[in-house]
Amino acid sequence: MSVVPTRYRRTARDRVLVTPEGISVPVTVASRGSRLGALLLDFVVILTLMGLTTWGLIEIAGGVTGIDRNLEQKNALGHALQFLVIVWVIAMFLFRNAYFLFFELGPRGATPGKRVAGIRIAARDGGRLTAEMVIARNLLRDIELFLPVVFILQAGAESGMGWLAASGWLAIFLLMPLFNRDALRAGDMIAGTWVLERPRQKLEAAMSVERQAPVEVDAARPAPAGRQGYRFEEAELAVYGEYELQALERVLRDDRSESLESVYQTIAHKIGRSDGWNDERAFLEAYYTQLRARLEAGMRMGRRKADKFSGTPE
Structure with missing residues (x-):
């Protein structure tokens, strides 16, 4: 986890969370x-x-x-x-x-x-x-909030020391988030x-045609060999869900070579593929497009897979 550079922040609570898969996900700490x-x-x-x-x-x-x-x-x-x-x-x-x-x-x-x-x-x-x-x-909430009640009960409701200890304890834990x-x-x-x-947009809206246009292949860029040839089986697409799709889209939009390579290595290892070597972006674009189509088709049928940990579609 790291702080977003100042020039990119919406608020001082913006962070960048790096998932175990190496995907950078922008998040905002709750106020x-x-x-x-x-x-x-x-x-x-x-x-x-x-x-x-x-x-x-x-x-x-x-x-x-x-x-x-x-x-x-x-x-x-x-x-x-x-x-x-x-x-x-x-x-x-x-x-x-x-x-x-x-x-x-x-x-x-x-x-x-x-x-x-x-x-x-x-x-x-x-x-x-x-x-x-x-x-x-x-x-821990019991220790933070309810232990002071024990201080007062043990010392007696008339005890100044009991109330002082309870007040000090509450002050330490209630003020901790401020520091x-x-x-x-x-x-x-x-x-x-x-x-x-939580993200301000609902996931369904984020995956609909009404939202910001999905990642598109840059037609002006020379197409390396194999760009049009990546096809993924159902089992290869089934390992990831909506959360990973959104994270992959962010990586493709950022278009940073180190992130693309890291995410490619993670996905390729996960699905047992190695044919995208030195063609990482094209591989990830094809995977993104096919995963997106699969998830949208599932949502139309009333099935959802929230993330890779979901054993069965929701």
């Missing part, structure tokens, strides 16, 4: 304000779910106590109420923790709050976002993740 807004929206959703669940369990408990009037069945009633309390505790834990894990482990990598804010989490090394990363960054250029919180640093803005 601190959008991250805070997304977190607050998620907390509203979580608190609403907690409130509805608590109200529902209270109603069930009221029904149980109202039905059971037999004094000989008090023990059974007590066990039923204990069970409801256990259900409530488990539900509160799941809403606080599993909510983030469920949505961020999904294909969008974003909670409802993040989706509204137009941001998502991603791996900082350009690789796949793993379950271990998502779990690590969310477990690094990628707005990383402690969970991001440990998990190897960051939060990025």
Whole structure:
């Protein structure tokens, strides 16, 4: 990952992410304000779910106590109420923790709050976002936000030292994103993740004829031998998806020889081809054109392959 040269930046948050395949992908780090807004929206959703669940369990408990009037069945009633309390505790834990894990482990990598804010989490090394990363960054949230409550409970609500320790702890972790250029919180640093803005265009629009014209072969440039002869089998095209198509298009547009050679080596190795040596751009143009046609045909049939990690089309 590197910073975009100043003359090419739209904002100070622009970065260039180099994927494991050697493809340079421009990305934009999410602003601190959008991250805070997304977190607050998620907390509203979580608190609403907690409130509805608590109200529902209270109603069930009221029904149980109202039905059971037999004094000989008090023990059974007590066990039923204990069970409801256990259900409530488990539900509160799941809403606080599993909510983030469920949505961020999904294909969008974003909670409802993040989706509204137009941001998502991603791996900082350009690789796949793993379950271990998502779990690590969310477990750290308990330490960042909820451990101060433990300080206060242990010291007592009247303890000035407890409130002082809690305030200092919160200040350290809540202000941490302000003191690094990628707005990383402690969970991001440990998990190897960051939060990025989603592309402003939807992928379908980006792949339609209404968007910027796709990469075209330069007819004025002498055509090296073999340019018109590259044909790829279905299995060779199936290894990549929409994300890689967009990245390949950026490389072709940039037209930097070192990037073209690096990407050619990666793709050729992946699909087991070597016939594009010293003709890298033509090879990549042919691969781009045929991969694009395959993906667009799949989308018309209601099938999508988001990226190379997708086992079956979405």
